[in-house]
Amino acid sequence: MNKLLALTKRNLLELIRDPLTLVFCIAFPVVMLVFMQIMFLSIEFTPANFEIKNYAIGICIFGYTFTGMFTAMSIAGDKNTSLIKRINVSPTNKLTYYISFVLSGMPIAFIQTVLFFIIAFIFKFPFDARVLLALVYLIPSALTYVSLGALIGVICSNEKQTGPISSILVSLACMLGGVFMPAEAFTGGFSVFVNLLPFIHSVQIASQIYVVGGSAILPHLWYLLAYIGIFWALIYVIEKLKNN
Numbered sequence: 001m002n003k004l005l006a007l008t009k010r011n012l013l014e015l016i017r018d019p020l021t022l023v024f025c026i027a028f029p030v031v032m033l034v035f036m037q038i039m040f041l042s043i044e045f046t047p048a049n050f051e052i053k054n055y056a057i058g059i060c061i062f063g064y065t066f067t068g069m070f071t072a073m074s075i076a077g078d079k080n081t082s083l084i085k086r087i088n089v090s091p092t093n094k095l096t097y098y099i100s101f102v103l104s105g106m107p108i109a110f111i112q113t114v115l116f117f118i119i120a121f122i123f124k125f126p127f128d129a130r131v132l133l134a135l136v137y138l139i140p141s142a143l144t145y146v147s148l149g150a151l152i153g154v155i156c157s158n159e160k161q162t163g164p165i166s167s168i169l170v171s172l173a174c175m176l177g178g179v180f181m182p183a184e185a186f187t188g189g190f191s192v193f194v195n196l197l198p199f200i201h202s203v204q205i206a207s208q209i210y211v212v213g214g215s216a217i218l219p220h221l222w223y224l225l226a227y228i229g230i231f232w233a234l235i236y237v238i239e240k241l242k243n244n
Contacts, residue, residue: 024070059116
């Protein structure tokens with residue numbers, strides 16, 4: 001436990017010291033929300049799906065993809081440092097090392113979420129008890145993207161490789177997660193395909209609170225937990241294969 005806490009503290013400090021982390025993981029989603037809201041307010045007739053209550057959660061999730069991206073970059077960037085060499089020869093479990101990145105990424109995601117909602121309230125995002133529920137429901141979503149970032153970091157051998165793969169992650173989250181369009185826009189077989197992926201569930205688990213209430217957590221929670229389990233199972237298998 002002491003090793004896990006020490007690694008988590010080290011990773012968190014590394015993230016905070018990187019100005020790009022603060023810009024993309026915390027400031028960028030907020031700036032995007034402000035920009036989009038100003039743009040929509042200048043339109044005479046704003047479509048219902050672009051009312052802030054309908055798209056704000058999606059923008060918040062969009063920010064989690066950057067937290068996952070920087071988690072991937074941090075893990076991949078460590079592979080050629082003296083730290084990873086010491087960990088490889090120490091009794092520290094490699095999974096403990098990877099979990100420390102998740103524990104350091106989640107506070108960043110939480111700060112981002114709180115700041116995001118504060119700005120959203122200024123633009124008249126509904127403020128009631130469901131907001132607190134949304135904050136709780138967003139935890140599995142944040143954990144999904146940070147875990148996926150950890151998997152990408154494990155797969156890639158250096159930071160340069162994480163960029164293109166992480167860009168694909170960001171694009172998929174936007175296109176298939178209902179970030180900039182309502183999930184109802186997907187129909188037929190494509191809708192079935194989208195619902196098999198984690199992206200749409202990471203948005204709906206919190207956004208549907210304002211439609212169906214607390215029951216919005218299901219079935220989205222099961223999808224997200226399943227994917228989190230798959231990501232960590234793959235990390236474990238990849239590490240086993242590397243050591244054989």
